[in-house]
Amino acid sequence: MPHYDLAIIGGGLAGAATAYYACKKGASVLLLERRDLNLGASGSNAGSIHAQIPFDPFRHLGADWARRYAATIPLFQASIARWAGLEQELQGDLGLSAKGGLMVAQSAGDCADLRAKATIERAAGLTVDLWDSKTLAARAPFLSGDMALGAFCPIEGKADPFRAAPLYARRAIELGLDLRRNSEVLDLCTDGNGFVLTTAQGNFRAATVVNAAGADAARVAAVLGIKVAIEAHAIQVAVTEKRPPTLPYLLYFTGEKLTLKQAVEGGFLIGGGWPARLRGHPVVDHRSMIRNLAIARRVVPALGDVQIVRSWAAMVNGTTDWRPILGEVAAVPGFFLNLFPWMGFTAAPAVSEAIAALALRQTPEIDLGAFGI
Ligand SMILES: Cc1cc2nc3c(=O)[nH]c(=O)nc-3n(C[C@H](O)[C@H](O)[C@H](O)COP(=O)(O)OP(=O)(O)OC[C@H]3O[C@@H](n4cnc5c(N)ncnc54)[C@H](O)[C@@H]3O)c2cc1C
Structure with a gap:
């Protein structure tokens, strides 16, 4: 043997x-x-390189959960440091880009939660800058005008799964x-x-x-x-036709599940963990896709006339x-x-x-x- x-x-x-x-x-x-x-x-997967505490569980599980979850931040930081040198170490193109991740909020309640989350992240050693609406207008002009607050984490980005x-x-x-x-x-x-x-x-x-x-x-x-x-959960992602470079950051919205980014080639990847259906294997749920696209468009109005060219579903490993x-x-x-x-x-x-x-x-x-x- x-x-x-x-x-x-x-x-x-x-x-x-x-x-x-x-x-x-x-x-x-x-x-x-x-x-x-x-x-x-x-x-x-969607290829996002994350470091911020995700907003959805923060909203549902609260600040005590986030303080416990913050123990993972050093793991993400260590991994992101590895990602930075990985193309050189593995001698190959990994489609890596680390221009930062921006989580935006519109309602007063979400802004308060985003500030509270940033305080916990900073205490755990993560750099998170808060951008007010003026800063958002200057540094993220692709956003819809009613976004009131952004939490920008400079080490976030994307790579090619x-x-x-x-x-x-x-x-x-x-x-x-x-x-x-x-x-x-x-x-x-x-x-x-x-x-x-x-x-x-x-x-x-x-x-x-x-x-x-x-x-x-x-x-x-x-x-x-x-x-x-x-746990095993079926979730889905969609990708659009190519457009000129608009979105340098990994973008999240606190209002509803959204991760959004633009590939080097120009297509937008739209995800955020929306549920897919299970028919023996995971298949795209069009109701989820319509919601997901509506949110993307709500946050970045320029996506209004962009066509989806591909979508897929897969099982993700989860823990409660x-x-x-x-x-x-x-x-x-x-x-x-x-x-x-x-x-x-x-x-x-x-x-x-x-x-x-x-x-x-x-x-x-x-x-x-x-x-x-
Ligand atoms: C749609 C989607 C979007 C996502 N977006 C992101 C993102 O943007 N950023 C991020 O960080 N994460 C994201 N994730 C999560 C991330 O992809 C996973 O957490 C990660 O890839 C898990 O890697 P893994 O190697 O543990 O599991 P997997 O990649 O699932 O690999 C497990 C492997 O084990 C094999 N296997 C299972 N049982 C056996 C067995 N008995 N014998 C032999 N082989 C076996 C399977 O065939 C499989 O190949 C996303 C996931 C999905 C599905």
Whole structure:
């Protein structure tokens, strides 16, 4: 039976990045992917690089939740620092742009909440500048005129989800990664001496295992009797025809769910986590799309006559409190979780490097101690 230092389950960005960093540390690594690389959330997402606390849960879960959630801010900051050097490290174009993210509010209540949220973010060490309506008019002239307040975070931006996980995997393969596609992990057991992973393509042995199975991670963990509170939600994104450069920032609106940005090529990506339908697999819900587009148009009136050219739906990994679940499972030594919900595209680089270090019994650069199961 082939034997590895580390086996990783799931070939999304979390799995591919963990594989790359573990290979770079000299380990023998196996990556088992059920279908093919990057076909899950990592290759279907909107490519936003986030650092601000999301507004929707802030509104619903409140300031105490936000103060607890703010513990993730250093993880986002560390990952964004990694993203900045990633094109050079992986020697490839990742479509990276970091011109900042702007969250805008119109109603008095939302403005008060946005200020309160910024106070919590600043206390956690994140730079957030508040722009009044005059500043918004000068620095964000594409906005509708009734926006009263903006929270600008200069480290936010975007990258290309089609490119990140495949490039990580390509570099990991050069460093010795054994990547097995079409290799769903069907069973997993431990004999105290490591793990045996069963697939239809054969069995494999590994000293340690990382569960990076995204929205399916709960099912994988359950095989070992571990309960992981990861949820799977179908959400959707739309992209428009190309237009001349208008929108330099990643844009959010507090009034309703919206993330909006313009790709280098000119198309606008419109998302924000609107629900899709599930018909065995996720499919675009036109009611969600109509709402999502109306909000985009409400915030950026110039989108009024832009045509949608493509939309898609995919499963995202979620947790109810939005916090990640990371690190070794104490009850099953050697079994690690790399599960970053909702914004796992942003968080993958630094978090995956830390998980690779932990799985190889090294000290990670960032502390994941607060995010155990
Ligand atoms: C529409 C959408 C928009 C999003 N927008 C953003 C955004 O703008 N910014 C952001 O930061 N995040 C965003 N996200 C979230 C982000 O994409 C995810 O949090 C992140 O990609 C999760 O990565 P992952 O590698 O953990 O999971 P995935 O990419 O889902 O990969 C998991 C992999 O595990 C494999 N797998 C599952 N079970 C098994 C098994 N038993 N054996 C072998 N393989 C298995 C799957 O086939 C899959 O390939 C968005 C998500 C969606 C769906």
